[in-house]
Amino acid sequence: xxxxxxxxxxxxxxxxxxxxxxxxxxxxxxxxxRVVNGGQYVSDPTRQTVLQAxxxxxxxxxxxxxxxxxxxxxRLGLLYGNPSASYLSEFxxxxxxxxxxxxxxxxxxxxxxxxxxxxRAVRRLVAGGxxxxxxxxxxxxxxxxxxxxxxxxxxxxxxxxxxxPADAMCVSIDDFEAAREMTRYLLALGHQRLGFVKGxxxxxxxxxxxxxxxxxxxxxxxxxxxxxEQGFFTFRSGLDAARxxxxxxxxxxxIFASNDDMAAAVMAEAHRxxxxxxxxxxxxxxxxxxxxxxxxxxxxxxxQPIAQMAGEAVDMLVTAVRGGRRGGGGGAELVHRxxxxxxxxxxxxxxxxTATA
Amino acid sequence: xxxxxxxxxxxxxxxxxxxxxxxxxxxxxxxxxRVVNGGQYVSDPTRQTVLQAxxxxxxxxxxxxxxxxxxxxxRLGLLYGNPSASYLSEFxxxxxxxxxxxxxxxxxxxxxxxxxxxxRAVRRLVAGGxxxxxxxxxxxxxxxxxxxxxxxxxxxxxxxxxxxPADAMCVSIDDFEAAREMTRYLLALGHQRLGFVKGxxxxxxxxxxxxxxxxxxxxxxxxxxxxxEQGFFTFRSGLDAARxxxxxxxxxxxIFASNDDMAAAVMAEAHRxxxxxxxxxxxxxxxxxxxxxxxxxxxxxxxQPIAQMAGEAVDMLVTAVRGGRRGGGGGAELVHRxxxxxxxxxxxxxxxxTATA
DNA sequence: CCCTCGGTTGGTATCGCTACCATGTGCCCG
DNA sequence: CGGGCACATGGTAGCGATACCAACCGAGGG
Numbered sequence: 001x002x003x004x005x006x007x008x009x010x011x012x013x014x015x016x017x018x019x020x021x022x023x024x025x026x027x028x029x030x031x032x033x034r035v036v037n038g039g040q041y042v043s044d045p046t047r048q049t050v051l052q053a054x055x056x057x058x059x060x061x062x063x064x065x066x067x068x069x070x071x072x073x074x075r076l077g078l079l080y081g082n083p084s085a086s087y088l089s090e091f092x093x094x095x096x097x098x099x100x101x102x103x104x105x106x107x108x109x110x111x112x113x114x115x116x117x118x119x120r121a122v123r124r125l126v127a128g129g130x131x132x133x134x135x136x137x138x139x140x141x142x143x144x145x146x147x148x149x150x151x152x153x154x155x156x157x158x159x160x161x162x163x164x165p166a167d168a169m170c171v172s173i174d175d176f177e178a179a180r181e182m183t184r185y186l187l188a189l190g191h192q193r194l195g196f197v198k199g200x201x202x203x204x205x206x207x208x209x210x211x212x213x214x215x216x217x218x219x220x221x222x223x224x225x226x227x228x229e230q231g232f233f234t235f236r237s238g239l240d241a242a243r244x245x246x247x248x249x250x251x252x253x254x255i256f257a258s259n260d261d262m263a264a265a266v267m268a269e270a271h272r273x274x275x276x277x278x279x280x281x282x283x284x285x286x287x288x289x290x291x292x293x294x295x296x297x298x299x300x301x302x303x304q305p306i307a308q309m310a311g312e313a314v315d316m317l318v319t320a321v322r323g324g325r326r327g328g329g330g331g332a333e334l335v336h337r338x339x340x341x342x343x344x345x346x347x348x349x350x351x352x353x354t355a356t357a
Numbered sequence: 358x359x360x361x362x363x364x365x366x367x368x369x370x371x372x373x374x375x376x377x378x379x380x381x382x383x384x385x386x387x388x389x390x391r392v393v394n395g396g397q398y399v400s401d402p403t404r405q406t407v408l409q410a411x412x413x414x415x416x417x418x419x420x421x422x423x424x425x426x427x428x429x430x431x432r433l434g435l436l437y438g439n440p441s442a443s444y445l446s447e448f449x450x451x452x453x454x455x456x457x458x459x460x461x462x463x464x465x466x467x468x469x470x471x472x473x474x475x476x477r478a479v480r481r482l483v484a485g486g487x488x489x490x491x492x493x494x495x496x497x498x499x500x501x502x503x504x505x506x507x508x509x510x511x512x513x514x515x516x517x518x519x520x521x522p523a524d525a526m527c528v529s530i531d532d533f534e535a536a537r538e539m540t541r542y543l544l545a546l547g548h549q550r551l552g553f554v555k556g557x558x559x560x561x562x563x564x565x566x567x568x569x570x571x572x573x574x575x576x577x578x579x580x581x582x583x584x585x586e587q588g589f590f591t592f593r594s595g596l597d598a599a600r601x602x603x604x605x606x607x608x609x610x611x612i613f614a615s616n617d618d619m620a621a622a623v624m625a626e627a628h629r630x631x632x633x634x635x636x637x638x639x640x641x642x643x644x645x646x647x648x649x650x651x652x653x654x655x656x657x658x659x660x661q662p663i664a665q666m667a668g669e670a671v672d673m674l675v676t677a678v679r680g681g682r683r684g685g686g687g688g689a690e691l692v693h694r695x696x697x698x699x700x701x702x703x704x705x706x707x708x709x710x711t712a713t714a
Numbered sequence: 715c716c717c718t719c720g721g722t723t724g725g726t727a728t729c730g731c732t733a734c735c736a737t738g739t740g741c742c743c744g
Numbered sequence: 745c746g747g748g749c750a751c752a753t754g755g756t757a758g759c760g761a762t763a764c765c766a767a768c769c770g771a772g773g774g
Binding site for chain 3: 745746747748749750751752753754755756757758759760761762763764765766767768769770771772773774
C-alpha cells in the first residue's frame with residue numbers, strides 16, 4: 001500500500017482543525033466557528049480567548065470543508081466575448097485571484113453577442129451550477145444577455161460599463177472624469193485644435209468619455225470647435241477616423257481616441273503622412289491596453305486597474321450570493337463601485353509646435 | 358421549514374450529486390465515483406451506463422466534497438512571469454477551461470525570474486496545497502524554478518519551451534519546423550536578401566527558430582548570407598535590431614523577427630524610414646499574438662494554439678497527479694507532446710519589388 | 715465438490731466545518 | 745413571581761465525496 005508513503009509525506013502537512021482550537025481554548029467547535037466567521041452571539045472574553053488560540057496554533061480553516069458544510073461552494077461564471085480586448089488577460093488574473101481567495105470556482109464561458117449564442121451560453125452556465133456571473137465589456141452592455149441571466153436568477157456584476165445598468169451591480173472607473181482629466185491634460189500642454197475619435201455607440205462608456213471630453217473643452221472655453229469622428233473601438237475604425245481627421249485643414253494638433261487600439265491606428269496613419277508623433281501631432285488613448293506600451297512612441301493613456309476591478313467584481317458577487325442566501329429573500333442591493341483610474345504619460349503627447357507658452 | 362420552498366424554487370438550481378447519478382444509473386455511488394475517477398475495477402457495461410447517466414444529468418463533481426474526502430489537495434498552480442506576453446490571456450482561458458473540466462482548482466501565482474522570488478512563489482504554492490504546476494514561457498526555461506518546484510515534489514509541465522527540459526513534461530509546437538516553414542514561404546515569394554532578428558538567448562525556443570531559419574536558407578542554397586541581429590523578444594530590442602538591419606546597404610527585402618512584438622517594431626522603424634510594408638519590405642513574425650492583427654498592415658506570422666496548449670498541459674498534469682498517486686511510486690513518465698502550428702498569411706508579406714518571378 | 719482467487723460491487727465511516735435546534739443564563743415586563 | 749426575550753453556548757446531523765473493507769460471483773485447481 002502507499003499509505004505509509006502518504007503518511008511520510010504529510011508529516012508537516014497535517015493542519016490544525018477547528019477541534020484543536022476548540023480544545024485549546026476550552027470551548028466548543030461551534031463557538032470557534034462563530035468567532036472565526038464573525039458571528040454575533042459570542043461574549044467578548046470568549047472571543048478573545050478563541051482568537052488567541054487561533055493565533056497560537058496558526059489555525060486556518062479548511063476551505064473545502066467550509067464550502068461543503070455551508071453549501072457555499074458556489075460557482076461563479078465569467079462570460080467573455082470579444083477576446084481581442086487585451087483586457088482579458090489581466091481581467092482573468094484578477095478574477096481568478098479573488099475566486100481562489102474566496103474558495104469559489106470560476107467557470108469560463110465564451111459568448112458571441114447574438115441572442116442565440118447568449119441563450120446557449122447562459123444555458124451552459126446554468127447547467128454548470130453557476131449562481132453568479134461577471135460580465136466584462138462589451139458583454140455588460142447587452143441587455144439581452146442581462147435579461148437572459150436574470151431570467152435564470154443569476155447575480156450579475158457588470159464591469160466597466162460606462163453607465164451602470166439599472167438591473168445589475170457594477171464596478172467601473174469614472175469614464176467621464178477620466179476623459180475630462182485627459183482633455184485637461186492636453187489643454188494644459190497648450191493644444192487648441194483638438195480631434196476626438198468616439199467609441200462604439202452601443203457601449204455606454206463611449207458616451208461618458210465623449211461627455212468628459214466636451215466638459216473639459218467647455219470649461220476651458222475660447223477654443224475652435226473640436227473635430228470629431230465616429231469610431232468603433234477597432235483598429236480599423238480608428239484608421240478611417242484618422243484619415244478623415246488628418247485630411248482636412250486645419251489639422252488638429254492633438255487627437256484623443258476613445259481607446260488605445262484606435263489611438264494606435266491614428267499614430268499609424270500619422271506616420272503614413274510623415275507626421276511625427278508627438279512633435280507634429282499628439283495622440284492619446286484610453287484603457288492602457290497592452291498595445292499602449294508596445295508601440296513607438298509609447299501611448300499616453302488612461303490606465304484602468306483591470307485586475308483589481310475584476311477582483312472587486314468577484315468579491316461583490318460572493319457577498320451578494322452569500323448574503324442573499326442568508327438575508328431575507330431578494331433584497332437585491334445593487335451596489336455600484338467606482339475604482340480609481342490613472343493618467344499614464346508616455347511619449348505620445350507633447351506641447352504643440354506652435355504653443356504660445 | 359424552508360426546505361420545501363427551496364425544493365420548489367430550486368428545480369433548476371440544486372446541483373446533481375453523485376447519488377442522483379447512482380440512482381439514475383442503477384448502481385451505487387461508489388461505482389460512480391470509480392468511473393468518474395478512472396478507477397480500474399469497473400466492468401465496461403457498467404462504465405458505459407454510468408457515463409451515460411453523467412452526461413444525461415450534467416453531473417459535475419463537487420470540488421469541495423472531493424477535496425475534503427480525499428484530502429488530496431488537488432490544486433494545480435500556474436506560475437506566470439512577464440505578463441507582457443499577450444500570451445497570458447489566451448493561455449489562461451485554455452488552462453482554466455481544462456481545469457474546470459477536470460474539476461480541479463487553478464491557483465495563479467506571479468513570479469519574477471530571480472531566485473529569491475522563485476523560492477517565495479514556490480513556497481506560496483506549496484502552502485496553497487498545490488501539487489502540480491503549469492509553466493508558461495518564459496518561466497519554463499528557468500532551471501532554478503524547475504529545481505525549486507521539483508524539490509517540493511511538484512509535477513511540472515513546461516509549455517512552449519523550445520527544447521523540452523529533461524526533468525519535466527512538456528507541450529509545445531515544433532519551433533524549428535515552424536520557422537523553417539515561414540522561411541520557405543519567404544523564399545517562395547522570391548525574397549533573397551533576408552534579415553533575421555533572433556529571440557532572447559536564454560529561451561530555447563529562440564535557438565529552435567533560428568535553426569529552422571538557417572535550415573531553410575541552406576536547403577535553398579545560392580543566397581547571399583542573411584543579415585542577423587540579436588533581439589530579446591521586446592519591442593524595444595526589435596527597434597534596435599531593425600535600426601541596424603535597415604541602416605546598412607544592401608537593405609534586406611524581407612525580415613523575419615522571432616516574435617510579433619519585435620516584428621511590430623521592425624514595421625514601426627520601416628515606417629519611420631518611409632519604407633512601405635509590404636511593398637518595400639516584407640516583415641513576418643512569430644506567435645500570432647494580439648498585436649499581429651491589430652497593426653497595419655496585419656502581420657504574417659506563425660499561429661500557436663495557445664489555449665489548446667495550456668489545456669493540454671493541465672490535462673497532462675491531472676493525469677500525472679491522479680495516475681501518480683494511484684500507480685506505483687514515482688513512475689514518472691515524462692511525456693512531451695507536440696501540437697500543430699499554422700502559418701497565418703496577412704498583409705505584411707509580399708513578393709519583393711525586384712522579384713524575378 | 716469445496717475452496718481460493720481476482721474482478722467487481724455495495725456499505726459504512728469519515729473528512730472539517732457549519733446549519734439548526736436545544737439548552738441555559740440573566741433580565742425586563744406584565 | 746412566572747412567562748418571554750435577548751444573549752451565549754453546546755450538541756447533533758449532515759454537506760458530497762472517497763477510503764476501506766466486506767460481500768459477491770464465476771472460474772479454475774486441489
